[in-house]
Amino acid sequence: MKSDGPVIEATGLGKKFGSFTAVDNVSFQVKKGEFFGLLGPNGAGKTSVIRMMYGFSPLSSGRMKVFGLDIETGWREIRSRMGVCQQENTLDPDLTVEQNLLVFAGYYRMPRKKAAERTRELLDFFALNHRKNAQVSQLSGGMARRLMLARALINEPGLIILDEPTTGLDPQSRHQVWDKLRDLQARGLTLVLTTHYMEEAASLCHRILIMDHGRILVQGSPEGLISEFAGTSVIEVENPGPDLKGFVEQRGISHEELAGRLIIYTDDLNGLGRVIRQEFCPEKCLFRSGTLEDVFLRLTGRELRE
């Protein structure tokens, strides 16, 4: 593998289940040391892409290379150098916290002494040492999630895949997981993340790919996507009058109309913002920065998926 080559190189990925196309012609690259976010509503095809990344799902078309190796022939070496933190809790409930790590190390043919050492390090790093003899079922959601992360790191991977690592966690646990992930990134690990929390993706990821219905919608840095698709500022007007609607439509100002609410996207908070504040604010107006969530909702729409 060339040292400057991408860690992940997906070219024209396709995945079909019978006549249903889950992933359609998806191409992207992830560079070494990058924190890469894969976003999309439920059923967008994120998990399918992730499963193709670690060679769990065979590709229907296209090509997936990880560490410069083709997943179809080099899956065993690829998996030995990556860690996967799955969406569901796949910890082994028949084993203790410590045994979960030790037994997993065996799947990587790690020598016993090395495995014990690595297990100790990871229990320390994830603050699980005091619970090492506990049953997995006795762990809180946050602890179980940390153990999932620890287990994904047992083989000292160069790449780690995180499928919704903070779903269902309380804010304290979530922040703790974020700190650990930033720490890992600082140590040079390449990370791929899927999440439904846009704020999480915006603060952690260098680059983001948003997909829907199996296709890529956009790729870019969080800041770049916000300024391109949401504008730096957002004005939310409650119960807007017809005059305001007429005003934004006439001037071609980027906006979205919802039930009882008008959302205006703009880079010109001073000029436009002042006009709206003075002339069109019947009840409540909210002035705030554009966020990744605005981008996401604008691109993927607001209707429910399931």
Place this chain on the structure above:
Amino acid sequence: MKRSDLTFLFLPVWKRNLIVYRRIWKVNFMVPLLEPLFYLAAFGIGLSGLIGDVVYAGQELSYIRFIAPALLATAMMFNAFFETTYASFVRMYYQKTFDAMLATPLSLEEVITAEIVWGATKSMLAAAIILGVISAFGYAAYPWALLVIPLAFLGGMVFGSAGMFFTGITPSIDMFNLPFFLLVTPLFLFSGTFFPVSSLPAWGQYLAQVSPLYHLVELTRLVTMGRMESDPLLSLSYLALFAVFFYFLSIRSMRKRLIK
């Protein structure tokens, strides 16, 4: 299935099951220790007075002596079949253990092989304990009786592979009732276990030849008391072929089930 898909990496998965087994080894030992005693008591004290002796392979045997090897063989069947149906299904479906394993360098073939070999290992452990019980009553002739252990491994591979095949196709855990009551129970009753196959009508005798348990019971009688009615090489070959056939079938059904 490519040849490179199955390596000795199945051993750490087998070891995982051993670690779990050892944690409650007392419970795991109790069943094979006590169950044969119940059978020997019920049949030896209760039934044998009614039945008297049994003619098997041209020799008169007390009834309890006749069924003692069958207890070994049926335990080989139940231990492996139970392990790769209910126990494997729980690991696969409820505990997502296989999903976690398939994100490591393990292949599907290695995971499934480890489960089947583990089932055979449990057959072997149970057979060893029951052999001890039966030996205490003097129903096993040594040193040949020690061959029960490798025979239990073969029997475990036969029924472990068949069980894993059902795990690959069963829609839910409740559906295991079907193979248990419609296949395993008739095998348990009609495979020369509690009465000699020679007392069945001709068609019944032919049917018994198809039963892998029949051949396993026969071979167990051979190694524990030096007599059997079937041809030992034929029985061994039948069991080996049965195991190989269902092994590949189980890999196929699990691949279809797990890989999406």
